Amino acid sequence: MKPNDIQVSEHFTLCEFDDKANGNLVVLHPLTIERLEKLHLALSESMGRPIAILITCGTRTPRTNNQLAKLLGWTDDGGLVSKTSKHLPRFGGIAADLQVLDIEFGQLMPIRTVAQLAASFFDTIIDHYPTHIHVDLRDSANPGAPSND
Numbered sequence: 001m002k003p004n005d006i007q008v009s010e011h012f013t014l015c016e017f018d019d020k021a022n023g024n025l026v027v028l029h030p031l032t033i034e035r036l037e038k039l040h041l042a043l044s045e046s047m048g049r050p051i052a053i054l055i056t057c058g059t060r061t062p063r064t065n066n067q068l069a070k071l072l073g074w075t076d077d078g079g080l081v082s083k084t085s086k087h088l089p090r091f092g093g094i095a096a097d098l099q100v101l102d103i104e105f106g107q108l109m110p111i112r113t114v115a116q117l118a119a120s121f122f123d124t125i126i127d128h129y130p131t132h133i134h135v136d137l138r139d140s141a142n143p144g145a146p147s148n149d
């Protein structure tokens, strides 16, 4: 069996959220899945046809985050990778990067359109990346976690 090949909700399997670069570690907050399913429904209804949410990053181990920063730079230095990325396991599985596929037309939905709908279900949306949007639940999912950035 493929690691984490476990259905966790109607449209998602656990392996979509694991860190394939470093041991398939996965941390996934139940609220993240609940909100992603709500987003799936909202996107399908808004489009009036089937869509698929493609998770491009869920859990990111510190090691993978460091590797990514070597490529894209730390945000402190004007790059794209945060030292306190909400994808890190210590935040409890509250973040996802995603794209949305319009199944019928076989093309990705515009990032801005996805971001506008996602704003109803997530605390933070980052939509300035060229390839995906970032969503997380830094305020509502983890009342005990540090959240000052």
Ligand SMILES: [Zn+2]
Pocket: 057, 087, 095, 096, 097, 133, 134, 135
């Ligand atoms: Zn992200």
